[in-house]
Amino acid sequence: xxxxxxxxxxVYLAVFAALxxxxxxxxxxxxxxxxxxxxxVALAVAITKAxxxxxxxxxxxxxxxxxxxxxxxxxxxxxxxVFLTLTDYLSRPWPLTAAG
Amino acid sequence: MPELAAEAAPGPHDHHHPALQxxxxxxxxxxxxxxxxxxxxxxxxxxxxxxxxxxxxVYRHQYPAAFxxxxxxxxxxxxFANTLVLIGSSxxxxxxVYSAAIGKKIRVVGFILATILLGSVFLGVKYxxxxxxxAPCLGDGPHAGCLVPGDxxxxxxxxxxxxxxxxxxxxxxxxxxxxGLHALHMIIGVPILLTIATMAGRGRFSPEYHTPVxxxxxxxxxxxxxxxxxxxxxxxIGAH
Numbered sequence: 043x044x045x046x047x048x049x050x051x052x053v054y055l056a057v058f059a060a061l062x063x064x065x066x067x068x069x070x071x072x073x074x075x076x077x078x079x080x081x082x083v084a085l086a087v088a089i090t091k092a093x094x095x096x097x098x099x100x101x102x103x104x105x106x107x108x109x110x111x112x113x114x115x116x117x118x119x120x121x122x123x124v125f126l127t128l129t130d131y132l133s134r135p136w137p138l139t140a141a142g
Numbered sequence: 143m144p145e146l147a148a149e150a151a152p153g154p155h156d157h158h159h160p161a162l163q164x165x166x167x168x169x170x171x172x173x174x175x176x177x178x179x180x181x182x183x184x185x186x187x188x189x190x191x192x193x194x195x196x197x198x199x200v201y202r203h204q205y206p207a208a209f210x211x212x213x214x215x216x217x218x219x220x221x222f223a224n225t226l227v228l229i230g231s232s233x234x235x236x237x238x239v240y241s242a243a244i245g246k247k248i249r250v251v252g253f254i255l256a257t258i259l260l261g262s263v264f265l266g267v268k269y270x271x272x273x274x275x276x277a278p279c280l281g282d283g284p285h286a287g288c289l290v291p292g293d294x295x296x297x298x299x300x301x302x303x304x305x306x307x308x309x310x311x312x313x314x315x316x317x318x319x320x321x322g323l324h325a326l327h328m329i330i331g332v333p334i335l336l337t338i339a340t341m342a343g344r345g346r347f348s349p350e351y352h353t354p355v356x357x358x359x360x361x362x363x364x365x366x367x368x369x370x371x372x373x374x375x376x377x378x379i380g381a382h
Binding site: 048049051054055057058061062065068069072073074075076080081084085087088091092095096098099100101105106108109112113115116117119120123124127128131132136137 | 174177178181182184185188189192193195196199200203204218222225226229230232233235236237240243244356359360363364366367370371373374375378379380381382
């Protein structure tokens, strides 16, 4: 219960270096026109960076399972919010009118 | 048993760590409860920002050209530099928590102050970015370069005309709304960090108990994560 995991400072430096490299990558790919893939790459890099921050800087990797449940549910509810919003907007004529 | 009899009556804080609240079994349980509460707060924050991200998704899908034009007007170099500054502040925050866990009081204060400094640099840069877009809107006469949504919005600065100009106003509404809410979180974080640094300086934390340092760390890292998504979504739309 009171086990307290102390991560080496080297891990934090390695995560920081990885975040910097990923930031350079996300800028570098905008030099190429991949069409819709640009957005996919940008989001993939951002999700990777966010995962590194959550797992190591925020210690989720060393936290109780319940923490993982809270993190997973926050992501799930965010996706529900976006998904259900899009089912509505994408199935209606645009622009919306007062009669809409 | 003369020695025992001579002892003072047991006080409420005998036999346990002074930071332990009485309704917890031990410091470990207290720390886990605090962390769980903080994570639930962060889950709520995800949905707080989530509404803006959902609005962004809908409008970017409908107005890709205006969003691209608006994004290209933002300086990716400034956004890139500020991203590195904010990631750096997350590193110093993580090192502050690490220093607290191994009981290095001076280093905790130093790393928190470094976090505040880097956070302030980020906000300072943001101020100049905002000023560039807001200043032309003020006063009488032409408002060339004004990028605040409204009557004075200058779509010609983005090489847009007609309806596209109106759509670009939606991009800048989301730009100010999302970066503004993010900056507000940082502005709120600074006095909290100062408080924790003061507590650390007064020797309130130890390897056994430094939960407040960890909790403000969770908050600061969360704010970093929001920016990790804002940077590509606002500054890097399409090919440059």
